[in-house]
Amino acid sequence: MPRTDQLTVIAKRRLVRARAVIYNRVDLTNYPHRILVVYAARNLFFQRFTDTIIAAEILEQQGWELISVTPDHGRFVFATMRRRWIPFT
Secondary structure, three states, rough: OOOOHHHHHHHHOOOEEHHHHHOOOOOOOOOOOEEEEEEEEOOOOOHHHHHHHHHHHHOOOOOOEEEEEEOOOOOOEEEEEEOOOOOOO
């Protein structure tokens, strides 16, 4: 079974775990899409929310921008990210 931190799995699902971003277990340099969803699934809501926001801040330093944060009022918090467009020079 492929690991969820592998770029091929992330690209297929367009989802990445917040903890994978926080602990630098994933390199999204070659991610082929412009939109990516970061998610966290932990026991306490505030921890899920915090992990998602931390991951979004890390990705913003890598050329992504935060579009929205959505709690599902269940087990997950999602952050939708968009890769910034960089014009060719």
